[in-house]
Amino acid sequence: MDAMLRIDMSAAGGPRARTGPLGEYEGMGGRGLTSAVVAREVPPDAHPLGAANKLVIAPGLLSGTAAAMSGRLSVGCKSPLTGGIKEANAGGETADALARLGYAAIVFEGKPPKDALFTVVITKEGVDIRPAEELRGLGNYDTVERLKATFGDKVAIISIGPAGEMKLPAASIACTDTELHPTRHAGRGGVGAVMGAKGVKAIVLDAAGIPHRQPKEPERFAAANRVWIEGMKKHAVTGEALPAYGTNVLANIINEAGGYPTENFSVGTFAGTAKISGETEAALETERGGLATHACHSGCVIRCSGIFVDKDGRYVTKQPEYETVWAHGADCGIDDMDTIAMLDRLDDDIGLDTIEMGATIGVAMAGGLLDFGDGPRAVELMKEVGKGTPLGRLIGSGAAITGRVLGVEHVPVVKGQALPAYDPRAIQGMGVTYATSPMGADHTAGYAVATNILKVGGFVDPLKPEGQAELSRNLQIATAAIDATGMCLFIAFAILDQPETFQALLDLLGAFNGSAVTADDVTALGKKVLDTERDFNRRAGFSAADDRLPAFFRTEPLAPHNVTFQVKDEELDAVFSW
């Protein structure tokens, strides 16, 4: 994985690929690499859909190795949704395939003349770029089926649906899973629109027969991987809760704590939660002959996903995750799992960010376009997005634009990106991360809960209300570092509680490169990534005024605890003071 593939989509005579060394990007991976390329090579004032923007697709530092849970793929660009730097990442099989093919990144540059559309095929023999007119307008499921007919079922595929082709700000990029379904998405920030603007419909990765990337210290690496896997299996979150119930195991307790945003963030509890909880979802999947425990990529031992089937046992979609069930469920007042699963299927097929779409429909409900709880109309609205009707294009543009057009004051966005499934009035520290992340409101930006091990930013007394900024800072640093490794963020719980598991991660990184890696190195990596991203945003015109939650979080108390967001602006401004 020492090569960078650059594809100039505006080259005379058609797209031209050239493979070269990593050069100044040597030793980087995942989010660290995508953000470095974007910050260095994209003019901060570039239009996100213009030729000057770049789309960077990068597996993590450990992707393609035998390290378990190392299958995350990072996608970076200047975001058409936020106007700032963006990294969105996804599971599935594509990071492993791209890394085994030897590429640390694919960088799409320029844009094709007119409205041309291409498929990029990457094999061990090289790169082939061919017209993709026959795929135009197809959903991700049909796109993958067509490509499978041509290239067989041993490939991994990255693609966009109609939303990406229409360059909608909520468009995602799909990655295929272990069944070659396009269910794992780099969802946030409109990265699919940038892929559409580059004229790329799909990337086919054929790594058949290529072995895992080999570490410099194989025995040390194998030993670390054993400890790593054992650590995941023995931890209550990664070894029990996530495999049994998936990420939606959170619904009941977040609702209980009054932090489950309901009906466009108007209250913190939803009466229908028990009907759409992870427990209910898993039982339904099992009863119908689906799967409640399933890995999204090879080598994952957490297996937090599943297969959702209809009442007749026919495949509908992967197990809708916590964010999806919340966004299309509680936030829209919908408590029917089959409706939510259909909306998830439409997100994946049209190629849309599930959080942005749920939040946008919630805003549309608040704006009177449809009633809260109207599942059938929500499904119709999603189909309009796929068809590209004027109303569909509005909804596909996200919550901020939809709220503006419909005259809604209550619009839950930061930097133009919709808030995820935790109300920041109940869990205030989450609000600090929503407000200050360079990505816009993002629940994964401060997810890596390893701060007590990394000890970055000083000690924070957990029993005192002060210290939200310090905690958020530490979390964002740790997360940025993990995003660079290609590791799934769900490893965070095991490394929080089990020092030997955290050490195993350091040993995996060190053994692969034949060096020693310490916690300080991880901290430095996280800080470097964040500094790079913040600097790009500053040059793109962002200021402290953008690191704020919408005003209603400070003025409207959230039932049942009747609390408002209380973290002071000065604390928000101190998050990145290091």
Added chain:
Amino acid sequence: MVRERQESGQTKDRTPETLDLAFESVPSADFDVLLMEGVGVQVPPGYTAGRLVRERLGLATEALQARVGTLCLNGSPVDDLETCALGDGVRIAVSGALPGLAGACLRRGSVLAAMRAPITLAATGPGRGGTVTVRLFNVMLRLAGPPLLAQGVLLDRERLAEFLAGRSRRFWLSARSAHLDGRALDTPLEQSVQASLPSGRLRLRIAASGEGGGQETLCASS
């Protein structure tokens, strides 16, 4: 004894009738929805959340420390279960370990507890006892559900009737016997149980039957 409000507005203590259901193999998953939405448990004055977890949910001290990730009282995360006194009408929710930053924040004694400070339980009163609503989530359904159901839970008649009406044929086929305050109900149980339910609040106890059809695991009522 449970305290019930009369039409006159007065309250009155009453011993609820007990419905005992015995199964060849208890269909635990069938009771999940009841346990997630909450069931009543009677507790004496001075009772704490810690005692409830140990004595009613059957989790010894070590298991409590290892398995109870989050406990909320009326929606507020509790860090110290031993000082969390229970009073009439409160709601307790018990969960195993949870993913996500929010899951980590809501943990008992979390290093990130500051991030949910405004909703953290500050203090409780002396704890006068009474009927507490207990909700169980995720892994707690299998760990704590069976012992709780074996000791008995309090439910309003309407809710119990609705629950029983929604059970599948498989549920009733696995039922071996039903007793109302010790009086055996006739078969088919599906009809006789529904027809026999008294008004008001009653206690439901669930047990696994032995080979001879007798009940094995009925415990002292709460």
